[in-house]
Amino acid sequence: MTRRTLLMGAGAGVLGVLLASCTPEPAPSPTPDRSPTPKPTSDTITPAAFARSSWSTDPFALGAASFTPVGTQVSERDALAEPIDDRLFLSGEATDTEAPGTIAGALRSGDRAAGQLLRAAATGERVAVIGAGLAGAAATARLVADGLQVTVFEARDRVGGRIHSVVDDKAWPFPAQLGGWLLGASDGEIRDHLTELDVRDVSLTGTRWRSADGDVEPVSTEPVQAAIASAQQGVTDISLEDALTEAGADPTEPGLAALLASITAFSGADAAQESSWFPPALPADEYIAPLGDLTPVIEGLLDGAKLSLSSPVSRIAYDEKGVSLGIASGESLSFDRVLITVPLGVLKGEGLQFAPALPFGHRGAIAALGMGRIETVWLRFDEPLAFAAPQTEGEPEAAIWHAVGGDGLIRTWFNLAPVTGEDVVVGIVGGEAADAFAKLDDQKVLEAAIASLAPFLTAV
Ligand SMILES: Cc1cc2nc3c(=O)[nH]c(=O)nc-3n(C[C@H](O)[C@H](O)[C@H](O)COP(=O)(O)OP(=O)(O)OC[C@H]3O[C@@H](n4cnc5c(N)ncnc54)[C@H](O)[C@@H]3O)c2cc1C
CATH class of the missing domain: 3.90.660 (Polyamine Oxidase; Chain A, domain 2)
Structure with missing residues (x-):
């Protein structure tokens, strides 16, 4: 050393x-x-x-990653992913049940939503994708490959969304x-x-676990796993924090607190908010x-679509004939179908209006899920x-x-x-x-x- x-x-x-x-x-x-x-x-x-x-x-994220709050069923994510009148389709990490809040979840959700849309669409239809993050890009690749005319509306002046590589050779070696x-x-x-x-x-x-007094013993995830397993036998969901307390652990003990901080750094939610039935991922070994720019991955997936940057969508009006999008610039554009990939934080906010309002199932899911x-x-x-x-x-x-x-x-x-x-x-x-x-x-x-x-x- x-x-x-x-x-x-x-x-x-x-x-x-x-x-x-x-x-x-x-x-x-x-x-x-x-x-x-x-x-x-x-x-x-x-x-x-x-x-x-x-x-x-960030107004186009309003948080980092969705999580499943205590008392919420993971099936709310399926409810959010339900197509609406075969006109609106939703994807994005929050709609993935296996790995929400991750890159893998975003990628899979884009593919899933594109599949749903393709089952409803006829060849050559005009489709809009809202959001050029990984979910939107993955969906776009599949829709373009199937011969649809795809326009991607992205609020930012760059693609990638919550994937953001800062390339500056003078400041960073990667x-x-x-x-x-x-x-x-x-x-x-x-x-x-x-x-x-x-x-x-x-x-x-x-891993290195270190206090002001020097190195300390690595903190095992086993007590957390055991507390979750025990809480999962309960008749109602309790928070990860309560599960630990019920198992006799002290979440404020410095070692356990450091482990919980690490879990929170990936899930975005504190142990008091996290579900034990649908717990966050524990730190990996x-x-x-x-070590490179991740943007070209997104750009490659968007190939073949028309990309409109700096174009925040503010209104989505839909009926049995099609969908009309209001862009913040004042423009209004019509499409056969729309695939929405904006983050859960944006769906929870006021910036994107739906006419008519989203079905209760979708609004319930948006309210129930948490944005970490x-x-x-x-x-x-x-x-x-x-x-x-x-x-x-x-x-x-x-x-x-x-x-x-x-x-x-x-x-x-x-x-x-x-x-x-x-x-x-x-x-x-x-x-x-x-x-x-x-x-x-x-x-x-x-x-x-x-x-x-x-x-x-x-x-x-
Ligand atoms: C700090 C941080 C660290 C993370 N670390 C990891 C990690 O290490 N590993 C991992 O697997 N995952 C990690 N994640 C999570 C991962 O980045 C996300 O799950 C994933 O990038 C989400 O992709 P998405 O396409 O669902 O959403 P986004 O990437 O958010 O894409 C949605 C797009 O919609 C756009 N948009 C928003 N509103 C509008 C609007 N009104 N009109 C038009 N466009 C709009 C946004 O600008 C954005 O480009 C991390 C996230 C953060 C924030």
């Missing part, structure tokens, strides 16, 4: 420039202090590049991913697309991290970050970090250095902590990120 040197007061340049455009605060100034037990702050540890997300406040990017065993199809595009991926494995919040921060350092204590001799450096205890906002980190040779760390945060993160300006996010990394940076 390499004993790494603590980067102190270096590399203010790029971030200073980045932050200068976001905040009137002066750029952090370098300090010559190389004390062995420094308290890391954004004044003393300065990344060379910084990127952060704001999905909770694109910073502000949305979905980590893949697992069920993501074979998307990995095939990435392989065709020569996008390299790396495997992130090995391995994540596959693509996940935010991410990427930091690149010019020099290696230091660990206070090296890991066990001979063990590969861990890629997955958990901060145990303390008051750091961001408790789950990916360390990309061992597998890429680049000093890049990625923090992810979910639930209420993501709400707090989303409210911070860039300078404050940076401060929170550096402070959250403290257990990994300070001397024992």
Whole structure:
């Protein structure tokens, strides 16, 4: 194991420039202090590049990923996916029952909804797809292949939706991913697309659980699994938090709290909101991290369709003859059928009106399902970050970090250095902590990120 040197007061340049455009605060100034037990702050540890997300406040997402709240049946997702009068078809991660809130779920939902639409449509019909995220793109590929005339309306000036690769060769050795990017065993199809595009991926494995006092024992997921299994025998659904308490665990115990923070960082919902009957995914031992631009995957799937960017749809009117779309610009356009892929957060909001109103089953599902919040921060350092204590001799450096205890906002980190040779760390945060993160300006996010990394940076 390499004993790494603590980067102190270096590399203010790029971030200073980045932050200068976001905040009137002066750029952090370098300090010559190389004390062995420094308290890391954004004044003393300065990344060379910084990127952060704001999905909770993004009007075309209004959250990060759907979840199944306690007391809600997963069948609400099937209700949401029901075609309406064979004119409106819905897809998007929230309509997938197997892997909601994921890339795999979005991809499968697009394929499923395209199949439903194709069963109702005649050759050559004019179809609109609302949203050029992965679900919309996957659906489009299938509709175009079947000979339909497809127009895709995308509110943003880019495709990809909640997949967002920031490509900036000066700042990042590989694109910073502000949305979905980590893949697992069920993501074979998307990995095939990435392989065709020569996008390299790396495997992130090995965990390090660390408190301000040094390394702590890895926290097992077994008690959480046991609590869920026990709660699933109950006559009514209870929250994951209550399931743990009933099983005799203390969700506020620092190790368990760090594990729950990691679960929340992927599901977007806190343990008090999560269903035990339909529980969130537990942290995996391995994540596959693509190291390239994910946008060409989406662009490839959209090939052959007419794409209208910066075109938020504000109104969908439908009857037995067809569908009329109101675009925010004031335009109104008619189609035979429409496939809607906007996020659950948008469906819950006021920005998209339906005439007539959606059937009760759909409105019930939209109200019952939850929109989780996940935010991410990427930091690149010019020099290696230091660990206070090296890991066990001979063990590969861990890629997955958990901060145990303390008051750091961001408790789950990916360390990309061992597998890429680049000093890049990625923090992810979910639930209420993501709400707090989303409210911070860039300078404050940076401060929170550096402070959250403290257990990994300070001397024992
Ligand atoms: C921070 C974060 C991290 C994540 N991490 C992972 C991960 O590691 N692994 C994983 O598998 N998944 C992850 N996810 C989830 C994954 O990104 C999503 O499930 C998936 O990208 C959703 O795709 P979608 O097509 O359903 O929705 P979106 O990608 O949201 O597509 C919907 C599209 O509709 C557009 N739209 C919205 N309103 C309108 C309108 N009125 N008119 C026209 N267009 C509109 C949006 O702009 C968007 O492009 C993460 C998500 C976030 C936010």
